[in-house]
Amino acid sequence: MVEQILYAALTIAVGVGFAFVYFWGSNWLLDRALSTQGLDGPASARRDTLRTRIRPWLFLFPALFFLTVYLVYPVFETIRLTFYDGGGRNFVGAANWIWALNSPAFVQSLINNALWLIFVPTAATAFGLLVAVLADRLWWGNIAKSLVFMPMAISFVGASVIWKFIYDYRGTGEQIGLLNAIVVAFGGEPQAWITVPFWNNFFLMVILVWIQTGFAMVILSAALRGIPEETIEAARIDGASDVRIFFDIMIPQILPTILVVWTTITIVVLKIFDIVLAMTGGQWNTQVLANLMYDQMFRANHFGRGSLVALVIMIAVLPVMIWNIRQARSEEGTH
Amino acid sequence: MATITQSSPVTAEPKAGILSNIKVTPGKAMAHLALLLLVLIWTVPTFGLLISSVRDRDQLAVSGWWTSLTTVQRSFAGVLGTPADQVQEDDQFVIRGNVLGDDSNQVLVGFGTSINNPAEFPAGSSVEMRTGGTITVSEDGSYVWTSPTAFAHNRVRLFYTSQVPPRFTLDNYVEVITAAGIGRAFVNSFTVTVPATIIPILIAAFAAYALAWMRFPGRTLLVALMVGLLVVPLQMSLIPLLRLYNGIATTFGGSAKSYLGIWLAHTAFGLPLAIYLLRNYMAGLPREIMESARMDGASHFQIFVTMVLPLSFPALASFAIFQFLWVWNDLLVAIVFLGQSQNELVLTGQLRALLGSRGDNWEILTAGAFISIVVPLVVFFSLQRYFVRGLLAGSVKGG
Numbered sequence: 001m002v003e004q005i006l007y008a009a010l011t012i013a014v015g016v017g018f019a020f021v022y023f024w025g026s027n028w029l030l031d032r033a034l035s036t037q038g039l040d041g042p043a044s045a046r047r048d049t050l051r052t053r054i055r056p057w058l059f060l061f062p063a064l065f066f067l068t069v070y071l072v073y074p075v076f077e078t079i080r081l082t083f084y085d086g087g088g089r090n091f092v093g094a095a096n097w098i099w100a101l102n103s104p105a106f107v108q109s110l111i112n113n114a115l116w117l118i119f120v121p122t123a124a125t126a127f128g129l130l131v132a133v134l135a136d137r138l139w140w141g142n143i144a145k146s147l148v149f150m151p152m153a154i155s156f157v158g159a160s161v162i163w164k165f166i167y168d169y170r171g172t173g174e175q176i177g178l179l180n181a182i183v184v185a186f187g188g189e190p191q192a193w194i195t196v197p198f199w200n201n202f203f204l205m206v207i208l209v210w211i212q213t214g215f216a217m218v219i220l221s222a223a224l225r226g227i228p229e230e231t232i233e234a235a236r237i238d239g240a241s242d243v244r245i246f247f248d249i250m251i252p253q254i255l256p257t258i259l260v261v262w263t264t265i266t267i268v269v270l271k272i273f274d275i276v277l278a279m280t281g282g283q284w285n286t287q288v289l290a291n292l293m294y295d296q297m298f299r300a301n302h303f304g305r306g307s308l309v310a311l312v313i314m315i316a317v318l319p320v321m322i323w324n325i326r327q328a329r330s331e332e333g334t335h
Numbered sequence: 336m337a338t339i340t341q342s343s344p345v346t347a348e349p350k351a352g353i354l355s356n357i358k359v360t361p362g363k364a365m366a367h368l369a370l371l372l373l374v375l376i377w378t379v380p381t382f383g384l385l386i387s388s389v390r391d392r393d394q395l396a397v398s399g400w401w402t403s404l405t406t407v408q409r410s411f412a413g414v415l416g417t418p419a420d421q422v423q424e425d426d427q428f429v430i431r432g433n434v435l436g437d438d439s440n441q442v443l444v445g446f447g448t449s450i451n452n453p454a455e456f457p458a459g460s461s462v463e464m465r466t467g468g469t470i471t472v473s474e475d476g477s478y479v480w481t482s483p484t485a486f487a488h489n490r491v492r493l494f495y496t497s498q499v500p501p502r503f504t505l506d507n508y509v510e511v512i513t514a515a516g517i518g519r520a521f522v523n524s525f526t527v528t529v530p531a532t533i534i535p536i537l538i539a540a541f542a543a544y545a546l547a548w549m550r551f552p553g554r555t556l557l558v559a560l561m562v563g564l565l566v567v568p569l570q571m572s573l574i575p576l577l578r579l580y581n582g583i584a585t586t587f588g589g590s591a592k593s594y595l596g597i598w599l600a601h602t603a604f605g606l607p608l609a610i611y612l613l614r615n616y617m618a619g620l621p622r623e624i625m626e627s628a629r630m631d632g633a634s635h636f637q638i639f640v641t642m643v644l645p646l647s648f649p650a651l652a653s654f655a656i657f658q659f660l661w662v663w664n665d666l667l668v669a670i671v672f673l674g675q676s677q678n679e680l681v682l683t684g685q686l687r688a689l690l691g692s693r694g695d696n697w698e699i700l701t702a703g704a705f706i707s708i709v710v711p712l713v714v715f716f717s718l719q720r721y722f723v724r725g726l727l728a729g730s731v732k733g734g
Contacts, residue, residue, distance in 0.1 A: 001522055004594075004678070008526045011598060015534040023541055027636040055635060056551040063542035063606055069579075070572055070603030071564050077575035088578065127373070134370040137363075144370050146719070148377045153715035154708045155664030157683040161690065161704035162380045165387065165697060176399045176697070178383060210377065218723055242362065271568050274666045278687050293570050294667070303574050310570035321566050328562040329555070 019062065026058045075314070081307035088303045096308045105295075106309070109287045113316075115201055116208075116272060116288065121265040123209045125258060128216025132224055133246065135217075145221065149214035156211070156274030163207045164279060167193040195284045204286060207275050212268065216261045223257035224250065263320050270316050289313050381708075388701035391502040395698050403501055408444065410453040410496045415470075415478070418486040427481045428468075434493055435476030440502070443476045446495040453494035466491055507702040515693070516677055517703045520685035524707075526594060527669065527681055528662045531601035532655055538602070539609030539654070540647065544639045546610065547617040548625060558614070564607040573671050576600065580672070592679070597672040604668065605658045612657075615728055616650035617643055653725025656718050660711050682707040 034051045036044040085092045100106045131148050135141030151159060168177030169192040175181045180190040194200050227250060235249050251258075273290035280286045282295065289309055297306035387400045398407060413434035421428045435441050447455030448465060456462050461471040468482030472495070480486075512518035545551075546558055577591070584591035620643065628638050644651075662668075666683040673679040680688065686703050693699045715722060 001519070004522065004526050007594065008530055011530045011595070012533050015530060015598075016537060019534070019537045023537075024636070027634070031634070052549075053551065056545040056549040056554075059541040059545035059549070059635075059639075060557070062538045063610060066538065066599075066603040066606055067560075067564060070576065070600060071567055071607070074572040074575035075567065077578075078571045081574060088574075131370065131373055134366050134373070137366055138370060141370070144374045146716075147374050149719075150381070150712070150715070151377065153660060153711040154381070155666070155683050155711070157666050157686050157690075158664070158704045158708040161686060161700050162384050164690070165384060165701065166380055168697070174398055176395070176397070178379070178399065178401070181399050181401070210380070213377070215726065218726055222727055267566050271570065274683070274687075277666070278690055290568075290570055290667075293573075297574055297577075298671075303578070307574050310568065310574065313568045314571050317566050317568055321563050324566065325559045325562050329559060 022062065023059070026061075027055070030054060030058060078307045078310055078314075081303055082311050084304045084307075086300075086302035086304055092304065096304045099305060100308055100312075105282075105287050105292055108285055109289045109292045109309075110312075112201055112286060112288050113270065116205055116269045117266060119202065119205050120208050120212065120269045121262045123205075124212040124265050125216045125220075125262050127209065127213040128218075128261065129220050129258070131213065131217045132221035133250075136221065136224060145217060148217055151211045152214040154211065156207075157278050159207050159211055160275050160278035163203075163210070164194070167203060169193065194280055194286075197285060200280070200284055201286055204275055204279050207279075208269065208272060212265050216265065219257060219261050220254060223254040227253050263323065267317060267320055270313055289316075384701050385705055387697060388507055388705045389503045389505065390507075390698070391504055392507060392696075392698040394499065394502060395701075403503075406498050406500045408496060409499050410494065412450065412453075412492050412494050415480065415491045415493050417490070418488065421486045427483060428485050430480040430486060432478055432480075433476045434472065434478060434495055435497065439476060441476070441497040441499050443472065443474050443495055443497045446472045446493055448494065450494055454496040464491070507698040508706070511699055511702040511706065515689060515699050515703060516680070516685055517682065517706050519677055520680050520682045521706060523679060524663060524681040524683075524710075527597055527601070527673070528659060530598045531605070531662045532658045534598065535602045535605045535609050535658065536651055536655060539606055540613055540644060540651065541639070542606075543610050543613035543617055544635075544643055546614045548638075548643075549635065561607050561610050561614070565611055567607075569604060569667060572600075572604075573667075577671060590674075592672060592674040594673070594679075597668065600668055600672050601658075601662050601665075605654075605661070608657065609654045612654050612725060612728055613647060613650050616647055620646055649721060649724060650728070652718070652721040653728065656714060656722050657725055659714060660722075663711055 030051060034047045034054075036047050039047065081088050082096055083091055083093060085095075131145065135144045138144070154162070166178045167180075168175070169180055169190055170176065175184055175190050179193060184190055193203050196203075231249055231253070232245055235245050240248070271290055272288055273294065276282055276286055276288050276291045277294065282288070282291045289312060293306050293309035293313070296302050296309060300306075383400045386403055387395055390400065390403050394403070397409070415434070416430040416432045418430075420432065421430050423429075433439075434446075435443060443458050445454030445457050446462075447453050448462065449455070456472075458472060458474045461469050464470055464480070466486075466488040467484065468480055468486065470478055470480040470493070472478040472493070476495075476497070478493070512521075546554060546561070580591040580596055583589075624642060625638060628642060633641075664683065665681075666687065669681045669684050673681065673684075675684070675688075686700075686707055689696075689699060689703055
C-alpha cells in the first residue's frame, strides 16, 4: 500500500515534470533552431514567420496526442469493429446489426433509454427551475440551494445505495425502507419497488433526477438573475399576476438556457450506466444501452456487439453534438 | 445565453428576490412550504443513510432509521443455563444467569415459555417450568431457576419482551474499513484520483492558450473538435482502448490493467472539458495585457507562464474540482481499466461489489456508502464557488 502511494506521488512528479520539460524544452529548441541572430531582413522575417507557424503546434501536441489516441481513433475503430465478430478478428458484415434487431434486450434498452430521455431531463429541469424560482424569493434560499445541489457531489453508485435503502422491501415484519414505511403508514401494501414491471424504470430514474436537479437549479438560477428587472416591473405595473409573470415574462427570456440545461442532462442520460448496474444489473426489464454495452463487452466478451451498442449511443448523442458545435461557432463570431 | 454575463455562486448574497415585493402572504407561506418540502426530499435520503450507518446492526435490521431515537419494545428468545451451570444450595439446585446478557441496557418487561406469548408473565414473577423447577426473572434480565431435584435438561429457551433503548455505534465503520475492504479501496481511490486530476491541467492549459491567443490555420476547426469531443460517449473508447492495452501488454509484457493505464485514460477523457473551460476563460483575459507584453518582447512561453497561468487560477481550480469529483465518482473507467482484486478496486467498485455480495447488510452498505461520499462532499462544500463558476462557464456559454 505504501509502495502504491509512493508510485502515485512519483507519477505526479514525473508527469508534471515531464510536461514542463517538454513545453520549456521544445520552445527553447524552436527559438534556438530558428534563431534570427545575425540574419538580415528577409531571412530573419522568414524565420519569424516559420516560428509563429510552428509554435502553436508545440503547445498543442501533447493534448492532441492524448485526444487522438484515446478519443478520436477509438471512434473510427469502434465503427470498424461493429462489422467484426466477438474477438474482433473476422469480418461478419451486418451480423451484429441483425443480432441487435432480434435481441429482446437491445429493443428493451432502446425503449428504456427513450423513457429515461423523456422523463429525466424534463423532471430535473422542472424541479431545478422550481427550486431556483422559490429560493430567489426567500431569505433562506441560499441554504436551500446548497442542500438541493449537494447530490451533485455524490457518485451514482453512492446514490444508488442511498435509494436502494429507501426502496428496501421486507416480506414480513417492520419495513425499514422509507418508501414502504410511508406506504404502510397510509394503509397500503408494501412492494418490492425495483422489481415492479415498467414502473421500476421510474424508480431508477428518480435517482438521476435527484442528482441532476441541482445542476439545473444552479444554471437556471443564474439565468433568472440575468433577467432585466424592468421587464418584470413593467408587467407588474400592468397588473400581471406572479404566475403570468413567470410564464409570460421569465420563461421566454431564459428559454435558451433551459434548452442548454435540457440537452446537457440529455447527454448524461444517454450514457447512464452506474445506476442501472448497481440497482438491478438490467434485470426486471430495466436494461439500458450503456449497461447492455458493458454486458456484451465484459460478460459476453463480444466486442463486435459491444461496439455496436456503443455506436448506437454515439448516434443518439450526435444531434446534440452538432447543435453544440454550431452554437459554439456562432459565439466565436461574437468574440 | 448572452444574458448571463457573470457567474453567481450559490452562496452569494441573495439579490432582493425578483418577485419579493409583492404582498401575497398566503402565497409566501406556500412558497416557504413548497421549498421546505423540496429540500426535505433532497436531503432526507442522505440523512437517513448517515443515521443508519451509526446504528446498532441488530436494530438497523429490524426498525426504520426514523425510529432510531425512540425506545422500542421488542421480543427475543434467550437460552437458559445448562445443567453444568447448576449449583447446590442447601437442598435446592439453582441456576443463575441473565437472559439479556451481561452488559445490556435493555429493560425486561415480561417473559414467557412459549414463542407465541413472550410477555405472558410480568417481570419479577415466578413461573413453573415445563422441564421442571421454578424460574424468577427480574427487570434487569437476571433469573434464578430453582429445583428440588438436579437439572438434567438439554437446551431450554426463554422468550422475553424488553424495552430496547437506542444504541449508536461506530462498529459498522470499523468493520467496513477493515473486513469489508473499504479502507483499502479508499486508498486506491486516492491513488487513481490525485494524479488523474493534476496531470491533465498543464497539458490542457498550454493547448488552451494556443487556441485562445495564437493565430494559426485550423484553429477554429480544432475549437469545434474540442466542443464535439466534450460529448463523445466514453463507451466509444472502451473496446478499442482495451484492445490497445491488451496489445501493448502482450507485446511488451506487463499487465493490461494498471494504475498507469487508468491515469492516462482519465487524463485523456478530462482534456476536452479542461481545454474548453480554460480556453473560454483565457480568451476573456484583457487583450491589452497580452499586447503590451508582446511589445516588450516577451515570448508566448513567457507570457503564458508568468501571466496567463496565474491569472487563470479560478478556471484551473474549477476544472480541478470537476475532474476530482468525476474521477473519484467514476465506476465505468475503473472497472474497465483496473482489475477486480482488493489491491485495485476503487470505492465505487468496492461498493458495487458489496451491493451484490452483502445486499441485505445495510450496516455495511450505509457505512461504506458514507465513506465513499464524504470526500466529494467536503471538496464540494469547501470549494462550491469554484465548482459553480465552472458549471456556469462550461454549460451556459457554449452549451
